[in-house]
Amino acid sequence: MERKRCMTMIKRSTLILLLILACLGFLATSYYLFPTASVPNSYILNLRVKKLLVYLLVALISSFTTVSFQAVTGNRFLTPSVLGLESFYVLMQSLFLAIFWRWSQGVAPRSMTEFLIVMSLQCAFFLSLLPMIKKLLGKGIRLILLICMTLGTLFRSLSTFLQVVMDPNKYDKLQSKLFASLQNVNQEILYLAVGITFVLCSFLYRKGRVLDIFYLGKDNARLLGINVEKEQTQILWFVVILVATSTALVGPLSYLGFILANLTYQMVKDFRHQTLFIVGSLLGYVMLLVVQTLVERVFNFSISVRTMIELGGGLFFFYLLYKERRKL
Structure with a gap:
């Protein structure tokens, strides 16, 4: 009886949290779309709606991927960036501007072409690691992460070398691609990203119950009939x-x-990953919208969204480390 009452309290508290985040999201969206009493023209309104869609996509991807990755690795301090994908992205952009830009006669590829090339190369990079990952999954995820982090360091070192020898004009163009930008997103890319995001996030949402079992540990998951290596790879x-x-x-x-x-882990006392996905996505949308509003209307674009997020993330990371140390 006490257990059922506890579960009901958790569900009620989570529902209240979701309602609060939904209200905050609605208020922040309304203020972002209509900051003054006058209604903006259709062009400005359409531009703001597209930006809101980008914030929603980034929030969904960040929440779903990080929560899933931490469930697979069993470590709440790790993020998908340790796989080296972002370092590989920086290396690709550095290589293009340092070497291939001259061959292309200074003509940049179309946005859709560049988007598909970048995605394909990043997936090909992970595909090249897949045989090794399948072989090492039985020995634990830590060795895989160590190898990926080593590759990420190698990619960052190569990128730094290319940027040092790069022409200053090319370096300026490179910096515009390496800093996260939520402002100017091509419409055809946005619609393709919407399709990919919602399809794959729906798959991860359905995998939420498998991730719940991962919370019990790899051995217990096997005892419950889960093909751990196959699920981890998917x-x-x-x-x-x-x-x-x-x-x-x-x-x-x-x-x-x-x-x-x-x-999300601190705000939601619930192990169910489907709940964590929803709360994390709503929280991410509200956070991005508030930060972007501050950047546009308080700081007048003197700082970037990435700067504010990395500053807050770094401080939060050290806070969690300090909190974990006090538990020891």
Whole structure:
């Protein structure tokens, strides 16, 4: 009886939290669309609606991928960035501007072409690691993460070398691609990203019950009839494609998923990942909208969204480390 009462309290508290976040999201959306009493013209309104859609996509991807990845790895301090995908993205952009830009006679590829190329190369990079990952999954995820982090360090070192020897004009163009931008997103890319995001997030949502079992540990999951290695590989593929989509769409946002996942764990006392997905996505949407509003209307674009997120993420990371140390 006491257990049922506790579960009811948890569900009620989660429902209240969802209602609060939904109200905050509605208020923030209304203020972003109509900051003054006058109604903006159709062009400005359409532009703002597209930006809101980008914030929603980034929030969904950051929440779903980070929570799923942490469930697979069993570590709440890790994010999908340790797989080296974002470092590989930086290396690709550096290589293009340092070497291939000259061959293309200074003509940049179309947005859709660049988007598909970036996504394909990132997926191909993970595919090349897949045989090794399948072989090492039985020995634990830590060795895989160590190898991926080593590759990420290698990619960052190569990118830094290319940026040092790069022409200053090309370096300026590179920086515009490496800093996450939620402002200028091509419409045809946005619609393709919407399809990819909602399809793969729906798959991860259905995998929520499998992730709940992962919470009990790998051995217990096997005892319950879960093919752990197969499920891990499938979930990692969904995570990789979603992270590649987000990175190709707006650029690297490393700390956002870490902030959303760990804030969600603190706010929701529930192990069910389907609930964590929903709360984390709503929280991410509200956070991005508030931060972007501050950047546009308070700081007048003097700082970027990425700067504010990384500053907050770094402070939050050290806070969690301090909190974990006090438990010891």
